[in-house]
Amino acid sequence: MRDVAVVGFAQRQMEVFDGSPTCVELLVPLFAECYEQTGWTRRDIGFWCSGSSDYLAGRSFSFVSAVDAIGVIPPVNESHVEMDLAWAMYEAWLKIQTGEVDTALVYAFGKASASVLRRSLALQLDPYTMTPLWPDTVSLAGLQARAGIDAGVWDERAMAEVANRSLTDAEKNEYAIRKGGSSVEELLSRPVYADPLRKHDCSPVTDGAAAIVLAAGDQAREVRDRPAWIEGLAHNIDPISIGTRDLTRAPSAARAAAAVDLDGVELAELHAPFSHQELILRRELGLADDVRVNPSGGALTGNPMFSGGGIRIGEAASRIWSGEVGRAVAHATSGPALQQNLVCVLGSTTEGASN
């Protein structure tokens, strides 16, 4: 496999983006940041891939307008996934692995505030048997949290500890839209929102976008002293059916983790839109107690749809670039109750060559 690294990252997270659902106005400055970080122009990008959802934008072909942010004259080598940024990055990584291109810029966007997100996401469910009941995302997550509590796998205190740590860490993240830790006791005294979930157990509805730049070999080394080399990248999916899954587990996360080498990981950015989901992911990824989890504050403090997973990769990469850690894992999820999961292992050297 070729050595490929994350060499650029830009993000925006906000409560309400005062612009179009296609987010073109948000993407243009993000690309500018990526060009500034790399010293490239758009002509240096070998492949583009975006992630978004027409249902968030309330229209067909929302990504068609988004390519205007690139400036696609002359034409570009470009693709789109109806998935999170992390999977758009996966497609770009594949493209680089084929040897066809050496560089890629991937981006994703979503204006979740344009609709009632928890209801929009109910349209992801089985249209024949589930959607007619409109079980919304937060309620499904509540059922999942309750299943874990009933099974004795976690309790409300453990969930509050995740939230408190995340809110505290988010104070240092300029992009987080919810921040400010207090204490586990104080969090537990707050009212329940979707029993047993409290508001701070649920990621906030977030508008935003993000972009990641990939480069192979020497091109990565020219951009950064310490590129964040992709040592492993794998993803997997479970059936959607809530009734037949053990909701206290995420087998697809475990399978994705088994496909990469997580030894020596010092930091994990886990895409857990609900506090108890971080507890599930820590178990499925087999993370040791001393692994630092979500120093960015994670999805509980800002979770723009379709870039929230990729932002975890960008956050982990930026801590490799800075020298803060030598090895990190980033995770992204999609679908209800951790249905689909991706893991990306990043390292400061190319020794753990990608497999």
Added chain:
Amino acid sequence: MAKQPAAVVGVGQTHHRAKREDVSMAGLCREAIDRALLDANLTLDEIDAIVVGKAPDLFEGVMMPELFLADALGAAGKPLLRVHTAGSVGGSTAIVASSLVQAGVHKRVLTVAFEKQSESNAMWALSVPLPFNMPVHAGAGGYFAPHVRSYIRRSEAPTHVGAIVAAKDRQNALKNPYAHLKNPDTTVESVLASQMLWDPIRYDETCPSSDGACALVIVDEDTAAASPNPAWIHGTVMRSEATTAAERDQVNPQASRDAAAVLWKQAGITNPIEEIDAAEIYVPFSWFEPMWLESLGFAEANGGGWRLTESGATAMDGRLPVNCSGGVLSSNPIGASGMLRFGEAALQVRGAAGEHQVDGARRALGHAYGGGSQFFAMWVVGSEKPSN
């Protein structure tokens, strides 16, 4: 690092119809998948990863339907990707599936593209009014008719050329057991007598709205060794340009020309009309056959395309048979239409196209486009392993 060789060893498709009320979305996809796996002599257990493609989710009213379909598609416990690049998506999806093998990440990949257009009204799903955007009013035909008019003016084409294409493709469809439209009485005269919809596009020159799916099994060199007739992938390309820009040439877009140039180079082809034995080109409105023939380099720009079509060269027994399957004009499940082109090209070089087989086809083109003639996906497949 060079691309790993990859080949199509299984092709499956549904019986395309206006309404497949006998199957769910999952059932539609499985009909194509099961045929592709049978063709490939593989089981779902032997598949490493699945790539799903379809056009806008508004067509079926399900957000990211691959999530609920994952189990039925056999993707549970495997990696699943979902591609969406507008009308070119069937082709792009096949290319992403190929890249999984060409990158050396997986050995046996299943890809499926579908559209169950009867779940909604596709024409109006495409026509949602958008602030600050040029309206598409009344579906794709209304959008593309000015491009066709421009082509006719520019190339001084006689007005019956579109009807020649429509009559040819509808006759070809009679030889394809899966085709949606089966109109044995269609002739150039009957097409010219049909209702004018979007001048100069008449009713019989438009594609139908279909429910349908297509699946391909794409494998590495070792797995392909077990196949009696693999279709080797000689080149793949995707290119995109803007919807709206003053300098755009919508009749012969630069993204199309750029893509073709890269594709022929990858496949080692210097004279496409001599070296390609069959072409499956995305022709949703009849006039796009001569337009794309020119853009792809099969004929000279501004007139070579219609002359080729008028001469009969694109008929089943012509110099360059185009859309022997009946093409998009005979079956159009939008998300699957591109993959059908790619799959039909593979069937030709595998000698497996049945009644619409071109004798001795060794290299074939699969082509798809989407958006406002701005997204392009193409591949060349061949009966022999590529030397490059």
